[in-house]
Amino acid sequence: MDAIRWKGNVLSLLDQTRLPVEEVWLDYTDYRPVAVAIRTMVVRGAPAIGVTAAYAYCLAALAGEDLDQARAVLAASRPTAVNLFWALDRMANRAEDCGGDPEALIAEAVAIHQEDVEMCKAIGLHGAAVVPEHARILTHCNAGALATGGYGTALGVIRAAHAQGKVEMVYADETRPLLQGARLTAYELVCDRIPATLIADNMAASLMAKGKIDLAVVGCDRMAANGDFANKIGTYSVAVNAHFHGMPFYVALPCSTIDLSIPDGSGIPIEERDPSEVRTLYGVQTAPAEVEVYNPAFDVTPHSLVTGIITEKGVVYPPFRENLARLFGNP
Numbered sequence: 001m002d003a004i005r006w007k008g009n010v011l012s013l014l015d016q017t018r019l020p021v022e023e024v025w026l027d028y029t030d031y032r033p034v035a036v037a038i039r040t041m042v043v044r045g046a047p048a049i050g051v052t053a054a055y056a057y058c059l060a061a062l063a064g065e066d067l068d069q070a071r072a073v074l075a076a077s078r079p080t081a082v083n084l085f086w087a088l089d090r091m092a093n094r095a096e097d098c099g100g101d102p103e104a105l106i107a108e109a110v111a112i113h114q115e116d117v118e119m120c121k122a123i124g125l126h127g128a129a130v131v132p133e134h135a136r137i138l139t140h141c142n143a144g145a146l147a148t149g150g151y152g153t154a155l156g157v158i159r160a161a162h163a164q165g166k167v168e169m170v171y172a173d174e175t176r177p178l179l180q181g182a183r184l185t186a187y188e189l190v191c192d193r194i195p196a197t198l199i200a201d202n203m204a205a206s207l208m209a210k211g212k213i214d215l216a217v218v219g220c221d222r223m224a225a226n227g228d229f230a231n232k233i234g235t236y237s238v239a240v241n242a243h244f245h246g247m248p249f250y251v252a253l254p255c256s257t258i259d260l261s262i263p264d265g266s267g268i269p270i271e272e273r274d275p276s277e278v279r280t281l282y283g284v285q286t287a288p289a290e291v292e293v294y295n296p297a298f299d300v301t302p303h304s305l306v307t308g309i310i311t312e313k314g315v316v317y318p319p320f321r322e323n324l325a326r327l328f329g330n331p
């Protein structure tokens with residue numbers, strides 16, 4: 001399964017706002033509508049928006065447009081996932097080296113895309129090693145093939161563990177307000193025939209209390225140097241509930257999602273989205289039109305609630321600040 005394609009100098013995105021009801025691919029030859037697609041979540045998920053922005057940067061180069069301007073417009077699309085800025089920085093560095101040559105930039109974007117899939121597969125294998133036999137795994141939001149270059153981070157762990165015959169059941173939180181768990185994770189699990197049960201977000205604690213979940217694995221949008229991390233709103237509740245029930249809680253991510261320039265989670269910018277996402281449920285009004293709404297897209301989970309950080313280089317355990325620094329070759 002994939003959600004991002006590049007062919008004949010055209011970027012195609014699977015419109016994730018219409019899944020699972022319709023599979024519609026949208027084509028882009030201009031970077032500006034791609035920035036809109038990121039903001040409106042036609043494409044979403046930290047690694048996926050990084051890959052998409054890299055290709056959009058190529059569209060600007062092909063059109064002979066100002067690359068700094070394109071970088072600024074794309075960077076303004078969503079604030080939390082660091083992969084967006086990581087990918088744009090990498091493209092801008094390449095542009096400096098190659099004088100903005102579109103073919104060289106396309107090769108760089110393709111490399112970012114392919115490396116992301118390879119990192120996900122490595123994350124999957126490292127993560128599968130911590131999954132016990134007959135595992136019942138909880139996940140939140142969508143950190144799957146749709147959210148990455150392909151295969152997924154948290155869902156990559158689940159895919160690899162399933163391939164090893166270890167997965168008894170995956171519980172997918174539906175993930176209000178935009179239902180990435182119900183619409184996207186459940187879709188991926190059903191397509192791959194991985195045993196899946198969809199639950200409303202407020203059901204996870206009761207399953208844990210009944211002893212029906214063995215571990216939780218989630219994705220990440222940005223991790224600070226001490227292991228605090230931002231992920232889809234509701235991740236923090238999963239971590240608190242897992243801690244209370246003595247259950248392992250893992251976060252899976254490529255190193256491109258780690259931002260060592262931020263010392264702890266308090267420095268991670270958190271996107272606030274339109275109130276209509278909470279007042280409505282897929283276009284249907286579910287609350288008074290005038291009611292106040294709080295709608296942060298992400299929350300920050302403190303590293304003290306994390307059992308292990310699953311990366312493409314291996315699983316990192318506490319003390320996280322020291323061990324994450326070591327991952328990047330810093331003593």
Ligand code: MRU
Binds near residue numbers: 047081142147153221
């Ligand atoms: O708002 P979204 O759908 O972009 O949020 C996505 C998540 O929170 C994912 O868990 C995260 O980006 C990791 S994707 C591998």
